[in-house]
Amino acid sequence: MIDMEAIKKRDENQDDVYAVADRSALLAECEQLREALLELASQRISRAVLASTEPEICRWWQEDESLPDSGIWETDCGLIWELIEDGGPKEHDMAYCLKCGKPLEVVNEEDGDG
């Protein structure tokens, strides 16, 4: 740990800070400060990256649930896609979104085959 109080006290006494005898100690403290700042910056960047991470899936749903056979689907990533034949994306063996490439997940799909 860096003793910030000790550094402040020494900074108040310019003669001591710039004394030749203290130069190596000062450099060592600078190195410690540099490492501490790098560590802090690294942690903050990691948190920012995590916070901005997009969902790992792309949800697909029927455009109009009152027309379950419309075959028109909307997605999280803004794609509108029409499936001409019966069945949803899963029935068409679609595991990934055509636009964004994430694993697709069907929501609000009624499980009626007949």
Ligand SMILES: [Zn+2]
């Ligand atoms: Zn997508």
